Amino acid sequence: MNPRGLTISEKIPVQFVDELPQAVDVVVIGAGVIGVCTALSLAKDGVRVLLCEKGRVAGEQSSRNWGWIRQLGRDPAEIPIMQESLELWESLAETLGEDIGFRRHGIIYLASSEKKLAQREAWLDVARPHKLQVTMLNRAGVEKQIDGVAGQWCGGIHTPGDARAEPWLAVPAIARAAQREGALIRENCAVRSVEQTDGQVSSVITESGEVRCQRVVLAGGAWSSLFAANIGLRLPQLSVRSTVVSTTAVPGVYDGCAADEKLAFRRRQDGGYTLALSDLTNHLAGPDSLRFLTSFIPAVKAEWSTLRFGVSGVNYPDGWRTQRRWVSSEITPFERNRVLSPEPDKKAAQRMIERFKQRFPQLKKVGIAHQWAGMIDSLPDIVPVLDQVGSFEGLTIATGFSGHGFGIGPAAGKIAAELAQNKTPEHDLSRFRFSRFSDGSPIDLGPAL
Template identity: 50%
Template sequence: MTVISDASPVTFSGVLPEAVDVVIIGGGILGVSTAWFLAGQGVSVLLCEKGRIAGEQSSRNWGWVRQQGRDPAELSIMQESLRIWDRLSADTGADYGFAKQGVLYLAESEERLGEFENWLTLVEDHKLDSRMLSAAEVTALLPDCRGAFKGGLFTPSDGRAEPEVAVPNLARAAQAQGAVILECCAARTLDAVNGAVTAVITEKGPVRCGAVLLAGGAWSSLFLRNQGISLPQLSVKATVARTAPGPSVFEGNASTSEFAFRRRQDGGYTIALSGYHEHYLSAETFRHFFSFLPSYKASWRETKLRVLGSGIERGLTTTERWNAGQTSPFERTRVMNPLPDRQVLRRLRQHLAARLPRLADQPFVESWSGMIDSTPDLLPIMDSVAPIQGLFLATGFSGHGFGIGPGAGRVMADLIRGRDCGHDLKPFRLARFEDGSPVRLGPAL
């Protein structure tokens, strides 16, 4: 079993402290990385996770750690993140499955090649090692892949890590530096006095603190709405499979317009459809309809709209409100573990047979899906939350928060401590959704 779920044992437990400097809500890569940096700086930290560390997006993702194709606004933090990934094993003595084997995008059309070229021009200042490949170079790099490719875009310094081991191992490293990490400990509400945060009320009791980081992934908007703060955030479901260990067709990560795959540390492949996802219509869809219209227009072909049924996805979109003394929706869905889409799995088998015949009979040993939390401009929010002094937010990483997670965690640690983080955070401010700024979809590929 790769994916972390309710069935996984509780491995982070202990006594709830009465008071800490910082409470972090959410044990995904954002919460865990920030905890590691803060604890390493001598700050007392409690990280509370409603289910399991990395139970949601942070163990369900493809494991790509990439600069390639990113919005230029994210690149300097991503470059720092790559440097952190590079030295994480040496710094902590643990394995993260990190390897730099490159990211390759294949183009089936001249139009797609043009998009690659435009992106390369836009990111020139960042001095990446990304480069265009001719059709012959693509064939040389990926001789087992069938298809009439016009060329490609390749970044050799990009790589992968193994999500389901990386995030728990980093949590253990944070714990070793003094952070208290508790699973099955939902944060229900915040207490504030004169507009400044004073405590987090968890299901196990209150914890006094001077600062709070909400890194709740797809649940962040629900938590904030209960505090009277609106956050435009919607989720889409994506299905993934992994194969048994098999022959090497490419050691890095690659994607065509149809599907994406990457070689795993165990010799298998993590495989998924490129860009395809499902969105469950709910009151939240209509509440944020106009904010998300540009991104929906850009991706409607790959977005399947579904009526919200009685599935586990329903927990995310509840309209209920609760107070500190009541069981919260976070306790009712410990780990968001939606069913994978069977039709997607069938399509993946067809793509493997057509494009990578050497893997055609490689069995899928596991499949899963995850809810990806998105913002209207597909950029994350890394900011303080003005109405409540001492409250910070790191969320909305829109399907690409794993690779940038360690860098973003370092940034959030500095932000919480009132230090200059060394990056321009204006593109990630929360107020961009309220101050009349137009929703700008960046040139991310």
């Protein structure tokens, strides 16, 4: 475990140090959950793969998230992929040889009013065709599950088959499994650019040198738009800051994950709870906020009551002074910010503890053990891009998981690996096509972040 015991920072020693090969079949850019799962699938298929990470494996969102693995509340097009992902998580938990905290204790979206409960209930229509195990709970049903103040929630929607895992344990463990299968993984190795010959990917230029390859998967999380722009591709992606707290160890009040209108909480393996506010979305604005404003108007309208604005940080992907264009012999923004690690919002952290105590007054001694923040990358319709890029032969993009990429990571990685091999995935990926932001399609807004 790293020194802070939670998120993975730039300060922890580099662990993945494979030599840079001269040539491979596929280079994967970015070792978050998506890149790591892509590399694992490719290596299992016998493909020669190099996974390049500018900082640390899972240093960004993939170690900073809440650890929810949920089908609940998802976009209809994501549900079949998420169902497969749960099966993959199950098998990873059995085969990795490390406890990644995977537990199927369920997820509940709680409601404090009848109006909210009716809104939650509407998702049953989405779930029904997929034969998901999902039930509506009344007041007593919630109280059977969650040991909080009586009567505070009038009900909720419950997916008992959903799960949780510990992100900062799980993703590096999957990376180690990918290495065992033959994937090469290199930290502190930013990819600066992708080169083409006759319109086809021919190599990547990393900060450590060139690697020949005919296929590339861009899984750069919050950095994907910046990377894509430099190779001439428009990807309208923005990020929001989200603060998270882990509490000191306390007696259990619920073993799964739950959220009401104001607080989200999840039981942790170490006996604490991971907390976050469900009524705060903190957008740190930069030049792309203006550039992509029109595409994001539907999302801004939907989230308006929770949105707070700030200014993007120095050396952030959308910083005001971040370099937007470079040639591959230059040091790039990816090398100037190895691990994107925003300051947590301390007031928000305090509010989480207060709200947690209000809901569970029997927990007399509950304090903040750790607090951190992550930048959540989002696309205008709150669903990812998972597609080959028609105008750039050999390039696959797997990014924009919009606040819910951890749970779907194993299946999304498998799909990205199939696309990179020119195989046809069994899932319908039309909702996730790259061209939807340039072919005149209206923004079809998915569920919230």
